[in-house]
Amino acid sequence: MINKKIVYSYFDANAESYTQNSLSFPWSIIRNKESKEVLNLLGNVKNKNILDIGCGTGYYSRLLIKKNAKKVYALDSSKKMLKNINTKGIIKINQDAEKFKIKNKFDRVICAGLLEFVGSAERVLANIRKCSKKNCKLVILCPTDNFLAKLYKIYHLKNNISIKLFSTHKIENILNSSGWQVKKTKRIIFSNIILANLKNE
Secondary structure (H helix, E strand, O other), X not given: OOOHHHHHHHHHHOHHHHHHHHOOOOHHHHHHHHHHXXXXXXXXXXXXXXXXXXXXXXXXXXXXXXXXXOEEEEEEOOHHHHOXXXXXXXXXXXXXXXXXXXXXXXXXXXXXXXXXXXXXXXXXXXXXXXXXXXXXXXXXXXXXXXXXXXXXXXXXXXXXXXXXXXXXXXXXXXXXXXXXXXEEEEXXXXXXEEEEEEOOO
């Protein structure tokens, strides 16, 4: 069971140092490998409107702007995390991923490092579906259930956060039940990176 108050408190407390910590060893190596695959699956983002849900301090949002995305909507529940984002072309949205409401429709959606921290991955994915264009590409990054992922879970248990782990079969089933069709799945270290489209696309 995810305790949202503990999760919010953890990210607020680490907001100022989060970017720097993620660029230090070993997280920098992991992030570099993950981001190459995430961007590869997203494909050409030039002139695309993109939602970065659970954006944190904007790591992927900034990469997408560098790749000439038209606009990136960076959504996170932590105001302190969002304060670290000051890049032109990024629109900050302070809302809960399970409940957010937004009028825009998106060409691409990235959901990296979020689902393990939410109460219901199904609610997040169903919510994303509502604001996706018919030909939208969704790329998800979430921890699998191998040995390294279990060490990652122990790392967060030190902060009283019991993250969720997702076997490939489990996350693909969740996507399917939430209106998404899996197109490709890759495993990088302890994460699944999945490309999905809306069903019937």
